[in-house]
Amino acid sequence: DAKTTQPPSMDCAEGRAANLPCNHSTISGNEYVYWYRQIHSQGPQYIIHGLKNNETNEMASLIITEDRKSSTLILPHATLRDTAVYYCIVRVPPYSGGGADGLTFGKGTHLIIQP
Amino acid sequence: DGGITQSPKYLFRKEGQNVTLSCEQNLNHDAMYWYRQDPGQGLRLIYYSQIVNDFQKGDIAEGYSVSREKKESFPLTVTSAQKNPTAFYLCASSTSRTEAYEQYFGPGTRLTVT
Secondary structure (H helix, E strand, O other), rough: OOEEEOOOOOEEEOOOOEEEEEEEEOOOOOOOOEEEEEEOOOOOEEEEEEOOOOOOOOOOOOEEEEOOEEEEEEEOOOOHHHHHEEEEEEOHHHHHOOOOOOOOOOOEEEEEEEE | OOOOOEEOOOOEEEEOOOOOHHHHEEEOOOEEEEEEEOOOOEEEEEEEEEOOOOEEEEOOOOOOOOOOOOOOOOOOOOOOOOOOEEEEEEEEEEEEOOOOOOOOOOOEEEEEEO
16 A cells, blocks of 8 residues: 655644645555544544545545645534544555455544634 | 444453453444554554454454454454553454445444553
């Protein structure tokens, strides 16, 4: 799996958009970008994933650069409940021929939403 | 409600004792996983199982054992051979039938060994 780099922490004001960057310059053509988050003392929660197109769901938007070497997770209207550690993960899903082994979690970005 | 349950939420043991952590899922997922998390760190994979009666070691399997006798259950035993067992343990499951391949996590068990 390709390595990812994320800032250790970020602040964002409540109600504003939170933009979390992730660098994955060694990503290969069949690797997807996944985002998870972990609220304190809970299990991680899947947010969104994408291959090369921008994606949006009810939780967030994912913007992937054209060269796929970086991506940004956008929480459009951050609330205090969005305070969590956000993990960016790159891998080939089993559906596309990857193994069903575990995810590799780095230290992620600790996003703090300020009131 | 479909999901993953782990019990207990907090567990205390004396050094030298084996302890088994429970993980049950009713999502009909084929694959199940055990992760360990230490303070301020990301998750590390202990064991995973893609199918009943089969499992593979993850990155830090030493001192742990698992079984997968039923699709719904994947218990983890922390043995006395594990040098630093105190940690937050997370169980997860997934299906390979969707592109998303999202893993669903349980609430975790916080194990303290003294």
